[in-house]
Amino acid sequence: MSSADDEYEIAVVGGGPAGLTTALYGARLGHETVLIDRGGGRAAMMADTHNVIGVTEDVSGNELLATGREQVESYGGTFERGFVTDVVETEDGRFRLTTKDAEMLADRVVLATGFSDERPDPPLPRNAKGLHWCLHCDAYMFVDEPVYVMGHGEAAAHVAMIMLNVTDDVDVLTRGAEPTWSDETAAQLEAHPVEVVHEDVAGIENDPDSGWLEAMEFEDGARREYRGGFPMYGSDYNTALAEGLGCDLTEGGEVDVDDHGRTSVDGVFAVGDVTPGHNQVPVALGQGAKAGLAVHKEIREFPRSAEEIARDGAVDADEVPAISPGLLANAVAHEGHAGGPRTEAEGGSEAEQPAADDD
Structure with a gap:
């Protein structure tokens, strides 16, 4: 697809641990990725982070999420603060996402919209100081x-x-x-x-x-x-977008998915608390990773199949690498790049990078 500002290969709706991980994999694997998040959510309520290897317990949920957003953006992913009100499939098989301020097109949509716990009536203890959800x-x-x-x-x-x-x-x-x-x-x-x-x-x-x-x-x-x-009063799953797209739900009200987050609608994935399973940060991270890899395998350019080679011919040298100029420049300038971050004089600017086919 073309690489306009409002067109992406992957759009992730929801910025909790599962959505952040999916977006991170998408960006690192060379796909134009946007993460749209309205803020808040269950993870943001955490006063301390538990059961996450490598993350100390003094890290709050908001700190964890903020670090995740920074990581996604550092790899060239786009972060948008907003509430997605509608997702519809277009005639060409893509998806149009609408927020209050913008519209975006994406080849794949990942729903990480979570759920809301039913709160009992007050009086109640203070959240995270006697009132706990997990x-x-x-x-x-x-x-x-x-x-x-x-x-x-x-x-x-x-x-x-x-x-x-x-x-x-x-x-x-x-x-x-x-x-x-x-x-x-x-x-x-x-x-x-x-x-x-x-x-x-x-x-x-x-x-x-x-x-x-x-x-x-x-x-x-x-x-x-x-x-x-x-x-323990139950949960309200945020499935409006999934239902609008025609995704199947489970008897419990979650979005029904396979082991890699695929829903019953081609091109639509779901991860995290809106799907069945344990509502745990490490589980959400794993679901996001698996969905990110599954989306990548569906949309990556290469290897070209035998049928595609027979139809379109061999891969020309000028067709590789199959990564947009912007993401290519971002990657070679990143501190994690194998050659070390390149300065503009060393060939790290976007203008000096080889052209890449965005289609």
């Missing part, structure tokens, strides 16, 4: 501490029992709602040392210095100490 990320923080699980469905009951692996003090807070877990789950819960508290929460006590949760007050006057816990 069991497997944050359970370690509450080893041998009193913990609550907020909710009245199957997930709440099972998370409460799971937390018994790290602490012996776990309550389920139904907040006045009638439990909706099954009879089998009820029997299972009764066989574990978990207390079910039916009264609603009336107040929250926080440590005046750290802001961390200390206790909750209940409508019956009881006061119970907790250091943290998990609300």
Whole structure:
């Protein structure tokens, strides 16, 4: 495709860990790539980063995402702050993406739109200081501490029992709602040392210095100490763009994908929390990498197939390398280039690079 400012080979919608990784692979593998992100998201809520090898726990989610954006841009990827309101397939098999301020065309679209957790009604502990959203990320923080699980469905009951692996003090807070877990789950819960508290929460006590949760007050006057816990009220998957394109969804409401992020619509991929699986940063990174490689294999110029050679002839010397002049110049000037960063005098400027075929 042509390399106009609003035309790309890969458009990634959503700038969380999965979307950033897909965009990073796209740019590093020589494809004109745009990442469109409205900001926020689940990863941005992280006060600390857990379970990511090589990333220390004092790195916040916003810092992690900002570093990712810088990496994508350093390899020639384009970052756009905006909210994609619509994606439609064009007659020539590309995709038109619309934001409030712009329209873009792309050969492939990767949806990394995530989901939003259903929040219980206040009063609530402070986010990341007693209110936590990821069991497997944050359970370690509450080893041998009193913990609550907020909710009245199957997930709440099972998370409460799971937390018994790290602490012996776990309550389920139904907040006045009638439990909706099954009879089998009820029997299972009764066989574990978990207390079910039916009264609603009336107040929250926080440590005046750290802001961390200390206790909750209940409508019956009881006061119970907790250091943290998990609300389990379900998730709203951000699938509007996928549904508009005709992508299949799972029974759980996620975008249905294969092992490399391909959806049921050719040219459309989905990664991260909008797809089935563990909602973990390392998992999202892996999904982004696999989708990035899958997209690359679909759109790279070479090797030319036997059928294409028979139809179009052998590859001419002036057709390689199959990378745009801008990305080529960016690559040879990058600090990670094998020859070392080239100055303009050494042949690092775009004007001095060999012409590349953008089609």
